[in-house]
Every structure is written in structure tokens, then in C-alpha cells.
Amino acid sequence: MALLPGMQALFGIVGKDFVLTASDTTMARSIVVMKQGEDKSRDLTPTTQMLYSGEAGDTVQFAEYVQRNCRLYGIQNGVSLSPRAAASYVRRELATSLRTRNPYHVSLLIAGVDTKTNTPELYWLDHMASSVKMNFAAQGHAAYFCMSTMDRYWVPDLNIEQAKSLMRKCIEELRVRYIASLTKFTVKIVDKDGIREISL
């Protein structure tokens, strides 16, 4: 999608009983911006969203493969995978891919709410098949700029307005200091009732 792999920004912030996610909507090839308004995510379950970034083609291929398998699990077993189990499964797929001739080069954020306990969870996964559960996270160059912002302002049990405010700060930071112009973001909220797009 982008010439520099890090030029796509993904964010996730865990709130009291939800996860707020954001992804930039720019699709670029080399020096040309091909499209704005691309949603860089796929829903794995009704309450778990996966955001992706990385090499063109690999991203969507991998995301849709994982999405279909998670959906199949839900249909076969009558109950959806928990965020933890979904992240475990995705990580396992990345790990197997890593030791092949041409691994999937994707970085991911998996944001979900465990419906059994109503707890929100956020997982950061990369193409080396590492997986970390975090309270707030970013993928791409954006992480270098915004992790410190989130470090400064994140507290447990954020409500929606507080989380949105923090997300705005992160995006503003990129606008001021990051060389690439990432103007539009797709922002979604993931909670026990589902996944829906909101505006900041």
C-alpha cells in the first residue's frame, strides 16, 4: 500500500468497557495517493475487530483468510472466539507463515470485548508473530510519535469522551510532526453490542 511500510497508522485505546480504534484511510503506491477512504480492518467476530497494515496484497489476503476462519468457528460451534483465542489463532497463523518461503508481511491490532466477562482487550501483533496484550497501542511510524502521548494521558476505565479526546491528541500529533499527510481516519468503537464507526 505505501512505499514505506510504516506509513500506515493504526491506533487502539482500551476504555472502561470498550476499545476505541483508528486507522488512516490513505492508499498510496510509491509517490501517488491512489485513494482515500479505505477501511483497513476486518471484523473477526461480532465483538472483535482486526486492523491491518503492511505489504500490499498480503494484508487483505491474510485478514480475510483469518476472518473467514473465525467466522467458520463461530458457525460450527455456536459461540464466537474470545478476543484472546482469536489473537492466539492469528498469531499461530503468522508463526507458521514466518517459516515459509514467502511469509505474510502484516502488522495488526486486534481489538475486542470478551462477552463472557464484558472486559475489553487489545492485542498488538507483528509479522514476526509476536503478540502482546496492551492498554493502548499503535502500529507504524505513528507509534514513535504517539505512544508517548498515550503514555502521558491514558488511565484505566476511560469513558468514551475521554478516549476520543486522547485519540484526537494522537492524530493531532501526527498532523503536526509527521511528514506524511494522514488527514482522514476511520474511527470505530468495539463493545459488547458490536462494532460501529463513530466520528471524533
Next chain:
Amino acid sequence: MARRYDSRTTIFSPEGRLYQVEYAMEAISHAGTTLGILATDGVVLVAEKKSSSKLLEQLASSEKIYQLTDHACCAVAGYTSDANTLVGHSRLEAQKYLYTYGENIPVEQLVQKLCDLKQGYTQYGGLRPFGVSFLYAGHDDDHGFQLYHSDPSGNYSGWKATCIGASASNAQGILKQDYTEDMDLKQAKSLAIKVLNKIMDTTTLGSDKLEFATLHLSSSGKVVYKLYKPEEIEALLKEEGVNNPAGTAAPTAATGAPTTNTVV
């Protein structure tokens, strides 16, 4: 006339029956009685051991009850060798799931995996079905404690209390009368002993003839699998007032013919 359709597992008879599967179930009806009871706070599995020669070295291995995972166990009735294969398969499937999803396999899914394997042997390959029935006991976060039964056809169902092996229908009848849904583990254990006592020859009820296991939650919420030692079984039998010290069982069992059966 039915004989013509016996030998191939993978064909129906004209009456629409799978004889090999039925014969497998017939073999199991001669196996040691095995029963399972679901309580509000756990599951009980009790089984009658068939092999009873004094010369048998029975220290390490289990004959009837096996642990499958941290959160599930099973009791078998039928061919021990078939059972070993299936138990091994089950354990592997459970670990494969843990490897992929980082969580314990839901009990019903574990049962389904095994049943899918058993069903395969009734439809293709030309191999005979497994001559084993299983009682599975397990716990998961979705449905709490569960008890399942599966047979050589690959069919399974969930039960509150059930019995397989010899005198199963007899025991099932008693269970139907005496089981109540609000039983706790202590009451379930008591009922299990009571039922076995009624259907087994009383003079042979001793700790050397029984395998006993329970599944329950520890105070910290972890699933605990407990396979009872002989002295613990003796204590249980004593509590129920059906105690027969191991020694007195000998006369009825050792009637000359070797008693190490392949069907247990």
C-alpha cells in the same frame, strides 16, 4: 441371511442397519459397568474393573478411567486397546486446540473430534469400528460441568446421569428414579456407590474392583481431576455402608478361568 452383510463395515443391510456397528455395541454390553453422574459442583465417574487376577501387576496404569486434559477426563467400556488409541487421539486433539487458540478446548468440541473419528470408521476405509463407548466428564467456561456419552457409531449426547457396559439398562433405571438435578458432588458420589452396589454382585464390591474419579473446582477456580486411591475408595464404601475388604472378593472371581479380559 443377515450374515451376508456382516463383514463389510461400510455397507448397509437391506433393513438399513450397520451390523458391524451393532456388533461393536454388543461387545461393549459385556464390559464392566461404568457410570457417570453430573452434580451442581462437579462430575463423578465410577467403573467396575474386569481384570482381577491376583497375579496382575496393577500399580501404574488405569484400566477404565483416563485423564484427557487439565479440564476433562473419561471412562471407557469396551476393548482396552481400542480405548487407548482413542484416548491418545483425544489428548492430542485437546493439545492441538490449546496450541492454536491458547485456551482449553470446550468439552463438547473435544467429544465431537473423537466422534468424527469414530464415524469415519463406519463409513469409509473398510476397517472395523472401534469397540469402545466413552463417558466424558469435563468443565469449561461456557457450560460449566458436563457429562457426555459416545458409542461406536460416533453418535454422542449430553447426560445428567448415565451408564454403559454390563447391566447398563438396569443401572439407568435406578438412576432415573434416584437422580435429582440439585445434587452436589457428595450426594452424587453417594448415589454412584449405591447404584453400583445394587447392580454388582455385593460380595465383589471392593476397592480392588472399582475405579473412581471426580472432577470439581478448587477454591481458586481451577478444575481438579481426582483419581481415587484404593484406600480412599474403601473409605467411601465404608461411608455408604457397603464395605467389603479387598480380600473377601477373591472366592467369586478366581474360579479357575483366567480373568484378564480384553473387553473391560
